[in-house]
Amino acid sequence: MNTPQDQRLHSLDAVRGFALLLGVAFHAALSFMPGWPPGIWAMNDNSPSQFLSDAAFVTHIFRMSLFFFIAGYFARLLYHKLGAGGFWANRAKRIAIPLVVGWVVLFPLIAWIWTVGITKVFGGVLPPMPEMPKVAGAFPLTHLWFLYELLLLYAAVITVRALIVRLDPAQRIRAIVDRSVSGALRHHIALFTLGLPLAGALMTLGFWFYWQGIPTPDQSLIPQVPAAVGFGTAFIFGWLVHRSSDALAIITARWFPNLGVACIATGWLLHTMHATPMAQPGLTKTLFAMVFGVALWGWVLGLTGAALRFLSNYSAVRRYIADASYWIYLAHLPVVAAFQVWVGHWPLHWSVKYPFILFASFAVLFLSYHFLVRPSFIGKLLNGRKHPRRLATPLPA
Numbered sequence: 047m048n049t050p051q052d053q054r055l056h057s058l059d060a061v062r063g064f065a066l067l068l069g070v071a072f073h074a075a076l077s078f079m080p081g082w083p084p085g086i087w088a089m090n091d092n093s094p095s096q097f098l099s100d101a102a103f104v105t106h107i108f109r110m111s112l113f114f115f116i117a118g119y120f121a122r123l124l125y126h127k128l129g130a131g132g133f134w135a136n137r138a139k140r141i142a143i144p145l146v147v148g149w150v151v152l153f154p155l156i157a158w159i160w161t162v163g164i165t166k167v168f169g170g171v172l173p174p175m176p177e178m179p180k181v182a183g184a185f186p187l188t189h190l191w192f193l194y195e196l197l198l199l200y201a202a203v204i205t206v207r208a209l210i211v212r213l214d215p216a217q218r219i220r221a222i223v224d225r226s227v228s229g230a231l232r233h234h235i236a237l238f239t240l241g242l243p244l245a246g247a248l249m250t251l252g253f254w255f256y257w258q259g260i261p262t263p264d265q266s267l268i269p270q271v272p273a274a275v276g277f278g279t280a281f282i283f284g285w286l287v288h289r290s291s292d293a294l295a296i297i298t299a300r301w302f303p304n305l306g307v308a309c310i311a312t313g314w315l316l317h318t319m320h321a322t323p324m325a326q327p328g329l330t331k332t333l334f335a336m337v338f339g340v341a342l343w344g345w346v347l348g349l350t351g352a353a354l355r356f357l358s359n360y361s362a363v364r365r366y367i368a369d370a371s372y373w374i375y376l377a378h379l380p381v382v383a384a385f386q387v388w389v390g391h392w393p394l395h396w397s398v399k400y401p402f403i404l405f406a407s408f409a410v411l412f413l414s415y416h417f418l419v420r421p422s423f424i425g426k427l428l429n430g431r432k433h434p435r436r437l438a439t440p441l442p443a
Contacts, residue, residue, distance in 0.1 A: 056360050057353040058116055063368035064349075065113040066375040068105050070411075073189070073379060074403045075102040077386040078396050085173075088163035088383040089390040091399065098400060099257070103319070104312055106259045107338065108345035110192065111280040115346050117196060118203075118284025125204065137200060139427055145193040148376050155380040156188055163387040183268035189379045191264040198269060199281045220289070227286045231296040237304060237347060240283060241339015244276040248335040256319045256334060280346065294354060301351025308344025311337050369429050373419045374411040376428075382407045 076087045079102075080094035125133045165172045187194055214220060230236035248254060251261070251272065263273040287293040297304075314337055322330060357364065385403045392399060419425045426432045 054360075055354075055358075056364065057357040058119065058350070059368040060357045060364050061350055061353045062113060062116045062120075063364075063371035064353075065109050065116070066371040067367070068109045069189075069375055070378045070382060070407065071404060072102050072105050072109065074382050074386070074400065074407060075099075077390060078400060084167045085164055087386075088160045089386045090167050091386070091390045091396065092392075093394065093396040093399065095396040095400070098396065100316055103257050103259070103316070106257075107312065107315070108308075108342050108349070110260070111276060111342050112346045112349060113192070114195075114199070114277040114280040115284040115287075115350070118199075118281035118286075119288045120284075121200060121203070121281070122285045122288040130204070133200075133204075137197070140430075141193050141196055141200075143427065144376060145190055145197070148190055148193075149188065152190070152377070152380060153186065153188060156383065159380055159383045159387060163383065163390070166387060166390065181266055183266045185265070185267045187264045187267075189264065190376070191262065194267070195263065195269075195273065195277055196281075198274075199278060202278070203282060203285060223286060224290045227283075227290045228292050228296060231293055231300070231347075234300070234303070236283070237307060237343050238340055240279060240343045241336070243279055244272065244342070245332075245335035245339045247272040247275040248338070249332060254331070256315075256322075259338065276342075297347055297351040298354040299351070301348050301355055304344050304351060305348030306344075308341050308348050311341035311344060315341055369420070369425075370412060370415045372428050373415045373424070374408075377414065378407060378411055381410050 075095075075098040077089040077091045078093065078095045078098045079087070080096055080099060082090060084090050121133075124136060128136060161172065210219065227236075230239070244260070248260070254261075260272050260276045261270065263270040287297070315334065318330065318334055382403065385406050389399045389402065415425075419428070420433045422432065
């Protein structure tokens with residue numbers, strides 16, 4: 047059996063932080079979407095932007111799959127480091143408690159800001175809310191859905207692992223899987239096949255707005271098929287990459303061609319989406335779903351490989367940002383939405399307002415992390431340790 051890589055991988059910390067912070071930039075762009083009907087987001091800005099719409103779509107292709115890929119890698123590392131009991135105790139503190147407490151604190155704030163924003167959009171009068179269809183398991187998970195999805199994936203993967211360990215005591219099956227992962231990465235097979243299960247799930251959707259990519263599973267406690275397949279594939283492959291002794295080296299060596307394929311596939315997606323924004327049954331929908339999967343995995347493997355190639359050394363700044371990113375993503379939505387509502391009717395161009403929203407939101411979130419979270423029990427809960435505000439000596443790498 048391959049031994050897990052227990053050394054600190056600063057590059058993968060950077061990738062995880064990048065994926066989370068990219069989510070802040072993504073949500074900050076949503077008030078500028080052209081053509082969105084009022085009420086979908088907290089604010090419809092009076093200066094819409096097709097450029098921000100396209101940029102948000104590109105990041106939405108891969109950002110959460112990238113996060114789940116890294117989460118799967120670190121999940122296996124943690125499981126073999128702590129054992130089953132230690133793993134679940136750690137995940138309860140780092141994932142389950144932030145999910146429950148975060149929802150209790152944040153949902154009322156989000157609901158209030160949405161009410162204020164929609165009232166502003168409709169000229170000061172809150173319109174009657176349409177009656178929502180009753181859906182089994184309906185629950186407003188908000189942007190914290192990724193924590194719920196993680197807990198489900200932990201349970202599913204560890205259950206399957208226990209079954210495989212029982213059925214494969216000689217580890218023959220696992221050895222074949224390890225060789226298959228390495229071979230698929232080395233010969234670019236993974237790049238073109240890992241997205242096929244997701245493509246099949248997306249093609250089953252009767253209503254699929256191309257821009258939304260993998261529909262966000264934020265309104266129900268019952269797993270949604272496209273999200274479960276897409277993010278589950280990313281998580282499982284991350285787990286298997288940690289099993290393989292040479293997978294990271296192959297990903298590192300092939301970062302550039304993977305990013306090249308991602309850019310070409312993304313260009314085709316943008317062109318097709320502008321021509322037909324809504325999925326129609328037939329060849330275009332099938333091709334879009336398949337190319338979407340190629341673009342997704344091109345970005346995931348390419349960005350991960352680039353980070354492994356160029357960001358493998360220790361950096362105090364990158365480590366700080368990576369530590370801060372978890373808190374920032376958990377807390378960002380009401381902060382970002384509040385600034386969007388505030389500036390939504392200012393007579394300024396989006397090229398001024400969007401950077402202002404980003405700068406102001408990150409300022410509030412980083413300051414709150416540095417002074418309220420990092421040196422407190424919240425920082426210990428989220429990142430495993432508390433840090434003093436001022437260090438007498440720098441932390442060792």
